[in-house]
Amino acid sequence: MKFPVLTVTWSCRAFRRFQQRRVLLAEQRLWRSALICRSSSHLCRDYRSFYITTPIFYVNASPHLGHLYSAVIADCLHRWKLLQGFDSRFATGTDEHGLKIQQAAEAAGKDPLTFSTEVSERFKNLFSSCNISFTDYIRTTEQRHRRAVEHFWSVLWNKGLIYKGSYEGWYSTQDESFLTPSQVGDALDPSGKAVKVSLESGHKVEWMKEENYMFRLSAFRSRLHDWLVENPGAVQPERFQLAVLQWLQEELPDLSVSRQRSRLQWGVPVPGDPEQTVYVWLDALVNYLTVAGYPDGHEQWWRVAHHVIGKDILKFHAVYWPAFLLGAGLPLPRAIHVHSHWTVGGRKMSKSLGNVVDPFEHSRMFTNDGIRYFLLRQGVPDSDCDYTPDKVRKLLNAELADSLGGLLNRCTAPALNPAQVYPAFCCQAFSGDGRGRAAAEDHRMVAAVRSLPTVVEKHYESMHVYKALEAISACVRQTNGFVQRHAPWKLDRRDAKDRRWSDTIVHVSLECLRIYGTLLQPVVPEMSDRLLTRLGVRAHERSWKDLDFLQRYDGTDCPFEGRPLGSDSGLLFSRLESPNADKRNPKKSKKPAHLK
Ligand code: ME8
Numbered sequence: 001m002k003f004p005v006l007t008v009t010w011s012c013r014a015f016r017r018f019q020q021r022r023v024l025l026a027e028q029r030l031w032r033s034a035l036i037c038r039s040s041s042h043l044c045r046d047y048r049s050f051y052i053t054t055p056i057f058y059v060n061a062s063p064h065l066g067h068l069y070s071a072v073i074a075d076c077l078h079r080w081k082l083l084q085g086f087d088s089r090f091a092t093g094t095d096e097h098g099l100k101i102q103q104a105a106e107a108a109g110k111d112p113l114t115f116s117t118e119v120s121e122r123f124k125n126l127f128s129s130c131n132i133s134f135t136d137y138i139r140t141t142e143q144r145h146r147r148a149v150e151h152f153w154s155v156l157w158n159k160g161l162i163y164k165g166s167y168e169g170w171y172s173t174q175d176e177s178f179l180t181p182s183q184v185g186d187a188l189d190p191s192g193k194a195v196k197v198s199l200e201s202g203h204k205v206e207w208m209k210e211e212n213y214m215f216r217l218s219a220f221r222s223r224l225h226d227w228l229v230e231n232p233g234a235v236q237p238e239r240f241q242l243a244v245l246q247w248l249q250e251e252l253p254d255l256s257v258s259r260q261r262s263r264l265q266w267g268v269p270v271p272g273d274p275e276q277t278v279y280v281w282l283d284a285l286v287n288y289l290t291v292a293g294y295p296d297g298h299e300q301w302w303r304v305a306h307h308v309i310g311k312d313i314l315k316f317h318a319v320y321w322p323a324f325l326l327g328a329g330l331p332l333p334r335a336i337h338v339h340s341h342w343t344v345g346g347r348k349m350s351k352s353l354g355n356v357v358d359p360f361e362h363s364r365m366f367t368n369d370g371i372r373y374f375l376l377r378q379g380v381p382d383s384d385c386d387y388t389p390d391k392v393r394k395l396l397n398a399e400l401a402d403s404l405g406g407l408l409n410r411c412t413a414p415a416l417n418p419a420q421v422y423p424a425f426c427c428q429a430f431s432g433d434g435r436g437r438a439a440a441e442d443h444r445m446v447a448a449v450r451s452l453p454t455v456v457e458k459h460y461e462s463m464h465v466y467k468a469l470e471a472i473s474a475c476v477r478q479t480n481g482f483v484q485r486h487a488p489w490k491l492d493r494r495d496a497k498d499r500r501w502s503d504t505i506v507h508v509s510l511e512c513l514r515i516y517g518t519l520l521q522p523v524v525p526e527m528s529d530r531l532l533t534r535l536g537v538r539a540h541e542r543s544w545k546d547l548d549f550l551q552r553y554d555g556t557d558c559p560f561e562g563r564p565l566g567s568d569s570g571l572l573f574s575r576l577e578s579p580n581a582d583k584r585n586p587k588k589s590k591k592p593a594h595l596k
Contacts, residue, residue: 048085048086048087049086049087049088049089049300049301049304050078050081050086050087050088050089050304050306051088051089051090051091051292051301051302051304051305051306052074052077052078052081052088052089052090052091052305052306052307052308053074053090053091053092053287053288053291053305053306053307053308054070054071054073054074054091054092054308054309055070055095055307055308055309055310055313056092056093056094056095056138056140056284056287057092057093057094057095057123058094058095058098058100058101059094059095059096059101059104059115059116059119059120059123060100060101060103060104060119061104061119061351062119062122062358063122063123063126063359064349064356064357064358064359065342065349065356065357065358065359065362065375065387066310066341066342066349067123067126067359068126068127068130068359068363068371068375069339069342069375069379070308070309070310070339071092071127071130071132071134072130072132072372072375072376073308073337073339073376073379073463073465074090074092074132074308075090075131075132075133075134075522076372076376076460076465076522076523077306077308077337077460077463077522078090078133078135078522079133079521079522079525080460080522083518083521083522083542083543083544084543084544085543085544085545088135089135089136089291089301090133090134090135090136091134091135091136091137091138091287091288091291092123092127092132092134092136092137092138093120093123093136093137093138093139093140093287094116094119094120094123094138094139094140095140095280095284095287096112096116096120096139096140096141097140097141097266097267097268097277097280097283097284098176098264098266098267098280098283099173099176099259099263099264099266099280100173100174100176100280101115101116101266102264102265102266103173105266112266113141116139116141120139124137126359126360126363129360129363129368130359130363130368130371130372131368131369131372131525131526133525136291138287138290138291140283140284140287142290144290145286145287145290146268147295148286148289148290148294148295149268149278149282149283149286149290150268150271151294151295152282152286152289152294152295152324152328153270153271153278153282154271155327155328155329156215156324156327156328157271157272159327159328159329160216161215161216161219161327162213162214162215162216162257163213163214163216164211164212164213164214165211165212165213165214165254165256166209166210166211166212167208167209167210167211167212167214167256168207168208168209168210169181169207169208170183170184170196170198170205170206170207170208171205171206171207171208172198172201172203172204172205172206173203173204173206174201174203174204175198175201175203176279176280176281177198177281177316178255178256179198179205180253183198183199183200184196184197184198184199184205185197185199187202189204190352200312201312202348210256210259210260210263211260212256212257212258212259212260212276213256213257213258213270213273213276214254214255214256214257215254215255215256215257215282215323215324215327216254216327217252217253217254217255217319217320217323218251218252218253218254220252220322220323220326220327221248221251221252223323223326224244224248224319224322224323224326225245225248227322227326227332228241228244228245228248228318229245233335234318234332234333234335234336235314235318235335235336235338236335236336236337236338236381236462236463237338237381237382237462237463239382240311240314240318240336240338241318243314244314244315244318244319247315247319248319252319255279255320256279257278257279257282258270258273258276258277258278258279259276259277259279260275260276260277261274261275261276261277262275264277265277267280267283268283281316281320282320282324285316285317285320285321285324288305288307288333289302289330292305302330302331303331303334304334305333305334306333306334306335306336306337307333307335307336307337308337308339308463309336309337309338309339310338310339310340310341311338311339311340311341312341314336314338317336318336321333337381337463338381339379339381339463340379340380340381340382340383340384340385341384341385342357342375342379342384342385342386342387343384343385343386343387344356344357344386344387344388345386345388346386357387359371362389362392365389365576366389366392366393366396366576367573368526369400369524369525369526369527369573370392370396370400370573370576371392372523372524373395373396373399373400373469373523373524374391374392374395374396376465376466376469376523377395377399377465377466377469377470377473378391378395378466379465379466380466381463381464390578392576393576393577393578396573396576397575397576399473399476400524400527400572400573401571401572401573401574401575401576402575403473403476403477403480404476404513404516404531404572404573405571405572405573406480407476407479407480407483407509407512407513408513408531408534408572409571409572410483410509411483411506411509411510411513412534412565412568415489416488416489416502416506417506417565418493420564420565421562421563421564421565422507422510422535422536422558422560422561422562422563422565423503423504423506423507423510423561423562424500424503424504424507424561424562425503425504425507425508425550425552425553425558425561426500426501426503426504427552427553427555429497429500429501429504430442430504430508430553437486437501439485441481441482441485442482442485442508444478445475445478445479445481445482445512446508446549446550446553448474448475448478449475449478449479449511449512449515449549449550450549450550452471452472452475452515452519452549453515453519453544453547455468455471456468456471456472456519459471460522465523468519469523472516472519472520475512475515475516476512476516479508479509479512479513482505482508482509483505483509486501486505488501488502488505488506507552507558507561508550510535510560511549511550511558511560512549513531513535514532514535514537514549514560515547515549516531517531517532517535517537517542518532518537518542518543518546518547519547521542527572527573528542530569530572531572533566533567533569534565534566534567534568534569534572535560535565535566536560536563536564536565536566537560541559
């Protein structure tokens with residue numbers, strides 16, 4: 001049923017206000033498109049492409065919550081770019097070579113490839129089941145990757161940046177990392193034996209002395225320093241960029257980039273010297289180029305590369321990797337987005353402590369969207385966060401079930417919306433001249449939702465997704481407050497004025513929900529789809545350019561007005577019960593999510 005649009009007789013003041021709002025709206029549209037260009041910097045000048053990667057994960061053990069977190073962040077940024085109309089590519093995958101994997105396969109009594117394939121599949125299944133929409137899944141055991149590593153090595157070799165030398169020093173197999181004496185300390189192993197450990201990771205180190213190939217890392221110190229100084233956003237957040245600059249204050253020793261074949265068989269042989277195996281980190285980092293097409297035709301994607309990494313692998317990505325790339329004459333990544341870690345009970349997740357969070361189990365417990373929302377809402381890139389199931393339950397119940405779900409439920413309930421449509425907006429009832437029924441707070445709410453896309457964009461772009469979700473959540477609360485304030489369920493729908501006002505309240509709320517649903521798509525894709533489908537918003541009406549909010553308020557037509565709602569697929573997000581709720585308070589735990 002199409003609602004008739006009210007014909008309004010304009011007073012001069014109303015007309016002036018109408019014109020002012022139109023100008024404001026046009027300015028906001030311009031501002032938004034200008035922001036697309038600015039935020040994506042030079043992407044806009046050449047072409048709108050985006051390439052995002054996660055670390056490739058070791059296959060020595062099953063995936064845990066931290067791995068899912070990195071993938072969820074990258075997925076969110078990829079979906080965000082798609083929403084903005086970019087051509088976006090998103091790569092994840094597994095790191096399958098090296099001593100650590102060789103030893104894990106031996107311990108499992110399997111050949112390394114069979115072992116790697118099994119664990120790699122587990123990662124892939126996790127990502128697929130959690131809606132991680134990667135466009136490429138790379139395994140370092142693939143032929144295309146071996147070719148890329150060999151080519152990359154040859155380029156460095158031909159430029160004289162690799163030489164045969166001898167390495168003597170500490171090595172951590174768990175971290176696959178060489179350490180200087182100042183990075184090593186004393187500790188006791190579980191049997192009480194004195195051992196040397198990496199001060200950063202706590203993993204055991206061993207003294208090694210080997211003849212192998214060295215990369216002239218020392219030659220790149222000042223170029224790395226200049227890169228960081230000239231590109232303040234190269235490593236984000238800033239504290240990690242400062243940490244890298246701090247490392248660069250000290251001498252950079254040359255880096256061993258191969259291991260003797262007798263010790264490490266599981267890896268890519270050094271081109272021209274089968275007695276040596278390429279160092280696993282050099283091998284692994286090249287995966288980002290392999291996916292871009294290296295060595296042929298990689299330019300289009302490589303020039304728009306962004307990496308998401310955990311803070312534990314900052315040195316490899318912000319020192320070694322850019323030095324390798326500079327050496328090979330390739331552009332550096334646009335940005336390295338670093339995130340901190342999830343702890344459990346305030347401690348690092350580890351098998352020996354038995355506190356590793358299984359992402360399969362927890363995404364089943366809290367739903368895919370639930371776990372995605374929690375990780376992105378609570379995860380702060382700058383500092384570590386603690387994970388507890390109780391915190392997840394409370395947050396999801398408050399923000400998804402009660403606040404957002406409750407709002408949708410109210411505005412689509414037959415009592416308030418008997419025609420099951422996007423009802424008509426009445427300009428007189430919502431006028432700002434004090435003669436309508438809208439209060440000053442309502443106009444403030446409209447202004448807040450109108451500026452929400454710009455706020456959210458700023459935070460998504462800087463990977464502060466929690467701030468974007470905080471802003472959305474604050475607006476949802478304001479919209480709930482608006483509905484509560486006017487209590488449309490108390491209005492008499494038989495009275496024409498009351499009915500128009502009630503419809504206007506619902507129209508405004510549905511418009512708010514449309515904006516929230518559109519902006520939440522990168523974070524909770526399934527739930528946003530259900531929300532927008534329920535509102536009757538079609539698939540091609542869910543992008544960045546569809547974020548014009550409450551057009552009727554500005555005197556222009558609203559394409560949704562009068563449109564039937566989509567079918568009701570039940571609660572947007574069902575309240576999560578605490579495992580002990582029934583025992584503690586049987587009545588309370590049965591309460592449904594609806595707000596009154
Ligand atoms: O380092 N919290 O692989 P990896 C948050 N193969 N994120 C965490 C985390 C936690 N507690 N624990 C791990 C490797 N991560 C190399 C990478 S890339 C060329 C090679 C995430 O399996 C975080 O992204 O040890 C971290 O950097 C990554 O998993 C390490 O995964």
